[in-house]
Amino acid sequence: MSSLEDVVDEAAGRTGFSGVVRVDRSGVTELAAAYGLADRGHGIPNTVETQFATASATKSLTALTVMGLVERGALALDTTARSLLGDDLPLVADDVTVEHLLAHRSGIGDYLDEDVVDDITDYVMSVPVHELATTEQYLPVLDGHQTVFPAGRQFAYNNAGYVVLALLAERASGVQFHELVRTLVCEPAGMVDTAFLRSDELPGRAARGYLRVDGLGTNVLHLPVVGSGDGGIYSTAADISSFWDSLFAGRIVPLERVAEMVRPRSDWPEEHRRYGLGFHLHATNDGAFMEGYDAGVSFASVHRPSFSVTYTVMSNWSDGAWPIVRLLSDRLAT
Template sequence: MVRVLLMVMAGVLACSPAPSRQPPSDPVGDYLARTLPDGFGGTVLAGRGGDITYCEGVGLADRDSGTAATCDTVYDVMSITKQFTAAAVLKLETMGKLRVSDPIGTHLGPVPADKRGITLHHLLTHTSGLVEGLGDDYDAISREDMLAGALASRLVSTPGEEFHYSNVGYSVLAAVVEKASGVGYEQFLSQRLFLPAGMRDTGYVIPRWSPDQVAVEYDETGTSQGRPYDHPWAADGPHWNLRGNGGMLSTARDMFRWHRALTDATVLSSSARQKLFTPQVRMPGMDVWYAYGWAILDTAHGEVAWHNGGNDWSLANYARELPDGAMTYWVSNQAYAEDWNLEDVELELTKEILERA
């Protein structure tokens, strides 16, 4: 199951530092060498403007084969997928295919009375009132089964009134992308977002990765959980409890290309990019606002757009200073161990890397 991880976390890593992996003259590498726990496996990238300032793998992407993690290792980005879905919706709006103010019935057909007030904006901001999920990520359900389940579910709040993180809401958005565009969800993202951004290693099944490019995930005992696509998937990607809200595969280098594409009109117009990052709803109990597929934090350095992603094994964080400052993306193929938990330190880790980018 994809964990609901979008929350503000801080703390210090309560474990012994790993041996030095980078020379002290490298601010990001030196910080990571002092901070990351022994056993960490993953990739860390930092950038500023149009340049990558740091991109290195740490540890192993596949322990059985001894394959090292690199800047080009492919990982599941998990819930960071949501920003791609949000961008796809905004792209369709600029194409005149929909409006974010549209009720979902405009694109899905007749819906129950209690769902008629749900708009695409509500889905984008987790204010639709839809439940968090409908079952396990790997349940073999179709698009129509997912939509039927979402429309039959009992709302947890009146549409537009409260923030309730909803993975199923973003799967509904993926279905809207298909219905409005006339092509598959991944096909639309590939054609309209990823390829224009130069992202040739991002997708569900369209990129043709060799197995040694894709990281194996490990649970807290270090037991292999296989590669993301080793779990039950449909022929064209994950089933619909996961599609649109998670499960996208990418590399750190491609995630930097995505950052760079969001600094100009490569994939979205100026007005669409403004919508993507405009704070919309305050998240309960936090001084954080949710925009469209991004959380917006006020920091000493200004606004930072941020989102994380996680499942039972892996964890990823993506952050960029607004409008076009430093950025970082880091991901680990083992987020939990007996003596450390990356969730405890993820925001602090992200903040420190940003400051050194």
């Protein structure tokens, strides 16, 4: 049988993969490999230390930030959004709670409904992206969307809900959301290279996000210039590995909270998975995972606690990660 490195190399070459692949088993890194270019215009290659955008994988860090505030008594799962929103976002129902938002069961209208996006590389933002740098600046984007169903009735993946969570976290704590993520999640997890970077001021180690398998078109005009609760944090494969280790060691929030978050709250049969609080869950086993897909970004990281296996695929073009993710899923039987 071909080695894991050989089959990943072959698939990367065949598909034009650009990014990083890492596989850890029982504390040992079995594979850490980089492919393609972080900056096509200047021919700068990706390395295993390159920082990649993670899109919606950020939601797991947002959920943990909120849980950290719950643990500290600044929020509760039954805190209503209205109690902190005041007169802002009047279409958010009065009975929507933090738990509803975490579980994608709030029913609030979504500013970015992925079911109606035809092409991930379309220009979908309703305001100039440079105006979205702080959580409060998202208020005009979040406003004006009618409730879709009563809170708690059903599951519907919702980006707006996680920006609302970021806003609630700021207002409950008096601390800016990006700083909360850093202090409550990244620092205890040892994620030294994880941060919300400005897309128009990327540092040298950060990969530019490309819209297609080739060409120079980037995503800088497609996404908020700085991410918020629903997406946009940059990280490295090593930091993501450290994240999973720290999460299931209880270093971010106590293990009782972790168990709450990875307990299935909803079935999601259309995507062949379940959902907890901030984490995607395998349909039948104990696998938990984070996933991100956006213009110029594709990301997945899967952890199987029972097998002590983690694999992460980070790519800096829109569809780059998925062939490698499928290969590893089959190969590692996750």
